[in-house]
Amino acid sequence: MKASLRELAGAIGARLIGEDAEVTGVASVESAAAGKLVFAQDEKLLARCMQSPAAAVIAGEFAANAASPKPRLISGQPRLTFARAAAWFGAQEAFAATIDSTAVVATSAKLGHGIGVGALAVIEENACIGDRTRIGAGCVVGVGVEIGEDCTLFPNVTIYAGTRVGRRVIVHSGAVLGGDGFGYVRDQVSGHYEKFPQMGRLEIEDDVEIGANTTIDRGALDLTRIRRGTKIDNLVHIAHNVEIGEDVVIAAQTGISGSCVIGSGAVIGGQVGIGDHARIEEGVILGSGSGVLSNKTVRGKGIVFWGTPARPLKDHLKTLAALARLAKK
Amino acid sequence: MKASLRELAGAIGARLIGEDAEVTGVASVESAAAGKLVFAQDEKLLARCMQSPAAAVIAGEFAANAASPKPRLISGQPRLTFARAAAWFGAQEAFAATIDSTAVVATSAKLGHGIGVGALAVIEENACIGDRTRIGAGCVVGVGVEIGEDCTLFPNVTIYAGTRVGRRVIVHSGAVLGGDGFGYVRDQVSGHYEKFPQMGRLEIEDDVEIGANTTIDRGALDLTRIRRGTKIDNLVHIAHNVEIGEDVVIAAQTGISGSCVIGSGAVIGGQVGIGDHARIEEGVILGSGSGVLSNKTVRGKGIVFWGTPARPLKDHLKTLAALARLAKK
Amino acid sequence: MKASLRELAGAIGARLIGEDAEVTGVASVESAAAGKLVFAQDEKLLARCMQSPAAAVIAGEFAANAASPKPRLISGQPRLTFARAAAWFGAQEAFAATIDSTAVVATSAKLGHGIGVGALAVIEENACIGDRTRIGAGCVVGVGVEIGEDCTLFPNVTIYAGTRVGRRVIVHSGAVLGGDGFGYVRDQVSGHYEKFPQMGRLEIEDDVEIGANTTIDRGALDLTRIRRGTKIDNLVHIAHNVEIGEDVVIAAQTGISGSCVIGSGAVIGGQVGIGDHARIEEGVILGSGSGVLSNKTVRGKGIVFWGTPARPLKDHLKTLAALARLAKK
Numbered sequence: 001m002k003a004s005l006r007e008l009a010g011a012i013g014a015r016l017i018g019e020d021a022e023v024t025g026v027a028s029v030e031s032a033a034a035g036k037l038v039f040a041q042d043e044k045l046l047a048r049c050m051q052s053p054a055a056a057v058i059a060g061e062f063a064a065n066a067a068s069p070k071p072r073l074i075s076g077q078p079r080l081t082f083a084r085a086a087a088w089f090g091a092q093e094a095f096a097a098t099i100d101s102t103a104v105v106a107t108s109a110k111l112g113h114g115i116g117v118g119a120l121a122v123i124e125e126n127a128c129i130g131d132r133t134r135i136g137a138g139c140v141v142g143v144g145v146e147i148g149e150d151c152t153l154f155p156n157v158t159i160y161a162g163t164r165v166g167r168r169v170i171v172h173s174g175a176v177l178g179g180d181g182f183g184y185v186r187d188q189v190s191g192h193y194e195k196f197p198q199m200g201r202l203e204i205e206d207d208v209e210i211g212a213n214t215t216i217d218r219g220a221l222d223l224t225r226i227r228r229g230t231k232i233d234n235l236v237h238i239a240h241n242v243e244i245g246e247d248v249v250i251a252a253q254t255g256i257s258g259s260c261v262i263g264s265g266a267v268i269g270g271q272v273g274i275g276d277h278a279r280i281e282e283g284v285i286l287g288s289g290s291g292v293l294s295n296k297t298v299r300g301k302g303i304v305f306w307g308t309p310a311r312p313l314k315d316h317l318k319t320l321a322a323l324a325r326l327a328k329k
Numbered sequence: 330m331k332a333s334l335r336e337l338a339g340a341i342g343a344r345l346i347g348e349d350a351e352v353t354g355v356a357s358v359e360s361a362a363a364g365k366l367v368f369a370q371d372e373k374l375l376a377r378c379m380q381s382p383a384a385a386v387i388a389g390e391f392a393a394n395a396a397s398p399k400p401r402l403i404s405g406q407p408r409l410t411f412a413r414a415a416a417w418f419g420a421q422e423a424f425a426a427t428i429d430s431t432a433v434v435a436t437s438a439k440l441g442h443g444i445g446v447g448a449l450a451v452i453e454e455n456a457c458i459g460d461r462t463r464i465g466a467g468c469v470v471g472v473g474v475e476i477g478e479d480c481t482l483f484p485n486v487t488i489y490a491g492t493r494v495g496r497r498v499i500v501h502s503g504a505v506l507g508g509d510g511f512g513y514v515r516d517q518v519s520g521h522y523e524k525f526p527q528m529g530r531l532e533i534e535d536d537v538e539i540g541a542n543t544t545i546d547r548g549a550l551d552l553t554r555i556r557r558g559t560k561i562d563n564l565v566h567i568a569h570n571v572e573i574g575e576d577v578v579i580a581a582q583t584g585i586s587g588s589c590v591i592g593s594g595a596v597i598g599g600q601v602g603i604g605d606h607a608r609i610e611e612g613v614i615l616g617s618g619s620g621v622l623s624n625k626t627v628r629g630k631g632i633v634f635w636g637t638p639a640r641p642l643k644d645h646l647k648t649l650a651a652l653a654r655l656a657k658k
Numbered sequence: 659m660k661a662s663l664r665e666l667a668g669a670i671g672a673r674l675i676g677e678d679a680e681v682t683g684v685a686s687v688e689s690a691a692a693g694k695l696v697f698a699q700d701e702k703l704l705a706r707c708m709q710s711p712a713a714a715v716i717a718g719e720f721a722a723n724a725a726s727p728k729p730r731l732i733s734g735q736p737r738l739t740f741a742r743a744a745a746w747f748g749a750q751e752a753f754a755a756t757i758d759s760t761a762v763v764a765t766s767a768k769l770g771h772g773i774g775v776g777a778l779a780v781i782e783e784n785a786c787i788g789d790r791t792r793i794g795a796g797c798v799v800g801v802g803v804e805i806g807e808d809c810t811l812f813p814n815v816t817i818y819a820g821t822r823v824g825r826r827v828i829v830h831s832g833a834v835l836g837g838d839g840f841g842y843v844r845d846q847v848s849g850h851y852e853k854f855p856q857m858g859r860l861e862i863e864d865d866v867e868i869g870a871n872t873t874i875d876r877g878a879l880d881l882t883r884i885r886r887g888t889k890i891d892n893l894v895h896i897a898h899n900v901e902i903g904e905d906v907v908i909a910a911q912t913g914i915s916g917s918c919v920i921g922s923g924a925v926i927g928g929q930v931g932i933g934d935h936a937r938i939e940e941g942v943i944l945g946s947g948s949g950v951l952s953n954k955t956v957r958g959k960g961i962v963f964w965g966t967p968a969r970p971l972k973d974h975l976k977t978l979a980a981l982a983r984l985a986k987k
Contacts, residue, residue: 026855026857026879027879028878028879028880030879030880031879031880077843077845077846079843079854080843080844080845080846080852082843082854082855083842083843083852083853083854083855084852086854086855086857087852087853087855090855100762102762104429104431104448104449104466118780118798119762119780120449120467120762120778120780120796122447122448122449122466122467122484124466136798137762137780137782137798138449138467138485138778138780138796138798138814138816140447140465140466140467140484140485140502142484154816154818154837155780155798155800155816156467156485156796156798156814156816156834158467158483158484158485158502158503158541160483160502170838170853172834172837172838173798173816173818173834173837174503174542174816174832174834174871174873176485176501176502176503176541176542176563179483179501179502179540179541179563180499180501182540182560182562182563182580182581184412184560184578185406185408185409185411185412186409187406187409188405188406188409191576191594192536192558192576193558193560193576193578194409194412194413194416195412195416195499195538196408196411196412196415197355197411197412197415197416197419199355199415207850209853211837211840211873212816212834212837212873212875213503213542213564213832213834213871213873213893215503215540215541215542215563215564215581217541217563220357221355221356221357221359221360222357222359222360229850229851231840231842231851233840233895234834234837234840234873234875234895235542235564235871235873235893235895235913237562237563237564237581237582237599239581247849247850247851249842249851251840251915252840252873252895252897252913252915253582253895253911253913253931255564255581255582255599255600257580257581257599257617265849270895270913270915270931271600271913271929271931271949273582273599273600273617273618275617288915288931288933288949289931289949289966291600291617291618308618309649315656318656319652319653319655319656320967322652322655322656323652323655323977323980323981324977326655326977326980326981326984327973327976327977327980433758433760433777433778433795449778449796451776451777451778451795451796451813453795467778467796467814469776469794469795469796469813469814469831471813485796485814487796487812487813487814487831487832487870489812489831503832503871505814505830505831505832505870505871505892508812508830508831508869508870508892509828509830511869511889511891511892511909511910513741513889513907514735514737514738514740514741515738516735516738517734517735517738520905520923521865521887521905522887522889522905522907523738523741523742523745524741524745524828524867525737525740525741525744526684526740526741526744526745526748528684528744542832542871542893544832544869544870544871544892544893544910546870546892549686550684550685550686550688550689551686551688551689564871564893566891566892566893566910566911566928568910582911584893584910584911584928584929586909586910586928586946600929602911602928602929602946602947604946620929620946620947637947638978644985647985648981648982648984648985651981651984651985652981652984655984
């Protein structure tokens with residue numbers, strides 16, 4: 001893959017300063033070979049980039065007048081522009097839009113144009129796969145599942161019957177979408193647990209990414225819903241009937257119990273635990289390892305909460321300091 | 330699927346009040362369409378059910394004399410009866426008792442009557458599958474595994490060689506049963522770890538349900554055992570040589586270290602951590618996020634423990650309150 | 659499988675005392691049948707072993723003069739010698755070095771001698787598999803993956819394109835190696851997250867073992883690296899750009915955030931959380947459930963740290979004691 005800086009600048013909305021040159025992809029400044037594109041957020045990084053063998057540097061306005069012959073792509077958000085450059089190169093890569101002869105695709109499944117289905121993948125009855133979507137080797141797409149356009153399922157993903165997935169969704173290997181929630185009724189006579197119905201559905205909107213071995217359960221009777229643009233890391237658990245807003249970020253190994261509501265723009269650290277029926281409101285930031293008790297509401301756009309039970313960071317730090325004093329007595 | 334209320338009442342042990350009608354399944358009161366069956370635990374919910382388009386309501390004795398033309402199924406445990414109605418409808422659904430032509434089944438495997446094996450599932454040598462059990466697409470059932478009658482393995486489950494699974498067991502996608510435990514011996518000379526044998530077995534009794542991407546290891550030299558009726562959520566880890574009693578409930582992302590013993594009827598919240606060789610005695614309730622240290626015993630039927638190290642809830646709340654006071658000083 | 663004690667003693671470096679006999683494998687003292695080999699670390703266990711039906715006992719020097727007719731294999735590290743005896747028996751077991759006819763192996767893949775590929779495994783273009791390596795049923799080995807000699811992949815492992823795996827590596831079912839890290843750039847204008855490139859690689863050195871459903875991400879632009887001899891339990895998460903030293907032990911459900919460095923010989927308990935860019939130096943022991951904040955360094959060979967934020971065990975215990983006093987006031 002090769003591109004001219006001028007062509008790339010146009011595609012990603014940056015301003016070229018210096019001579020046009022050919023670039024072959026992005027790299028870190030530490031490992032950049034000739035022909036690669038690197039990025040700098042500040043003067044110090046810019047100096048390192050300038051000395052690297054990289055062909056060009058994406059940087060902020062501060063780099064426009066730098067005294068260096070190396071070409072620059074100037075952008076208001078250089079890290080974002082770098083990400084878009086990488087995505088642009090990725091999009092140019094050929095992709096085998098073929099259905100592997102060893103895949104098992106139900107005749108009733110509806111397949112869009114230009115889709116790729118990997119070896120030994122299974123697409124069950126009445127599933128519906130959008131244009132240009134890629135299903136990795138060994139995936140199992142259940143009965144009646146709907147997947148939108150331009151999605152990528154990495155190998156060995158499992159999607160239970162009836163789940164709906166939007167457009168441009170990325171699902172990593174081992175993720176299980178739409179499994180039964182954890183709900184039982186205890187028979188007061190025998191003391192045994194019997195399964196409460198888990199027959200609702202899981203809906204995942206556009207531009208969501210789901211990490212490896214993450215599990216998201218279907219609703220018990222109604223919906224579990226993950227809204228547009230939300231990004232979920234590896235080994236996360238999302239229980240039945242949860243509603244997650246738009247542009248939420250959830251780091252690895254966090255668990256969200258049944259019927260929680262997470263507002264748009266929330267940022268949830270790793271290994272957080274949220275009890276059932278809790279509400280995390282719009283824009284809340286929950287530090288790693290925090291715990292939110294059942295039925296609680298956590299509120300405050302841009303406010304960082306930490307600890308168990310989660311409190312504003314300031315209060316949490318006060319408690320830690322008090323504890324440290326106490327231990328010294 | 331259709332049933333008369335009278336037929337269903339007989340099947341699930343409820344008393345019909347009002348006119349017989351046809352019902353087509355269960356639903357939540359929020360989403361119930363005509364023909365659906367809903368349930369109410371109290372007067373307030375009953376009022377909502379009565380106003381919904383649902384065909385009938387399962388409710389407690391309190392609803393027997395309600396002034397409404399909508400038919401009711403009266404039961405001492407309405408939520409349980411609702412769960413049984415859902416199960417009854419599920420059991421009526423046709424199920425393809427066929428072995429998919431793309432499944433790879435060893436000729437030495439013993440298959441019961443009426444079993445279903447999904448596309449591209451693998452059943453290895455000398456495995457033994459009970460009558461009416463369903464093996465989902467992409468599952469791998471190892472050498473010599475024994476699975477009882479009426480089990481359901483969702484797609485992409487892995488069962489290591491020699492594991493025994495009882496009857497009516499449900500295993501969700503991505504679960505790994507009978508993997509090697511985490512045991513090594515450090516060579517005092519080289520400082521390297523060498524694998525301690527992990528050649529015991531995993532036994533899972535009847536009526537257990539195991540969540541998606543949960544891992545349960547085989548015993549090192551002897552057994553790991555999960556007893557009848559225990560329910561395990563997603564992403565739970567159960568280490569080698571653990572013994573879990575009957576009717577235990579374990580919520581998501583909990584980890585139980587090697588050689589622990591969990592008594593019958595215990596309820597273990599999400600993200601709990603239990604150190605090796607700990608004993609959680611019969612009927613103990615461990616709050617979410619609690620930690621139990623190695624070799625400790627937690628005792629007290631029906632008593633709620635919380636925190637790390639886990640203490641009775643009352644003591645835990647006192648500590649939290651004291652901490653809050655301290656931070657204010 | 660049968661062996662004489664004399665032959666085995668030679669193979670595992672132990673000294674035979676008593677008559678030679680035939681042994682058929684190892685067992686725990688609780689379950690040992692005739693013909694089995696057991697081990698004893700102390701006099702008390704030795705007495706139990708001597709009374710068991712086992713054919714012989716591996717024990718320390720203390721057992722050399724024990725008054726018993728049962729043969730002994732004497733070793734300076736009896737538990738280690740027992741582990742080696744088990745490994746020796748395992749290595750004698752026949753293993754089907756065949757490529758199952760249902761596996762899908764790209765013609766460009768390079769396969770070593772004597773390798774085994776299970777049913778319905780997928781080996782993609784230009785992958786390279788070393789001699790005597792076994793790939794379990796349902797595994798997916800991505801484009802250009804390199805796997806060394808004598809490795810074992812249990813069923814349903816997924817390895818993303820470009821990952822490199824050393825020799826004698828064991829990977830348990832459901833593990834996902836080399837998946838995309840969790841990295842995004844937020845567009846300050848739209849508020850949406852866009853994917854930061856995750857195109858680095860994962861390198862796993864010799865003698866590593868990786869537990870079931872564990873996820874290890876590739877580097878964003880450069881490497882994630884797991885060095886020789888490190889052992890990782892089930893459901894562990896290791897993020898992009900992490901470097902883990904040699905002979906590190908990581909127990910189940912621990913999460914290691916991006917760009918952390920873990921020194922050789924560190925021991926990390928279960929459910930530990932380590933924030934991004936933290937350094938755990940050589941030989942540190944982190945107790946289960948501990949938390950290390952981002953950018954922190956934890957230092958001290960052989961020193962046990964506990965709690966969140968992790969502190970030396972002594973300090974942690976002082977705090978717990980102070981808290982207990984406080985709650986009693």
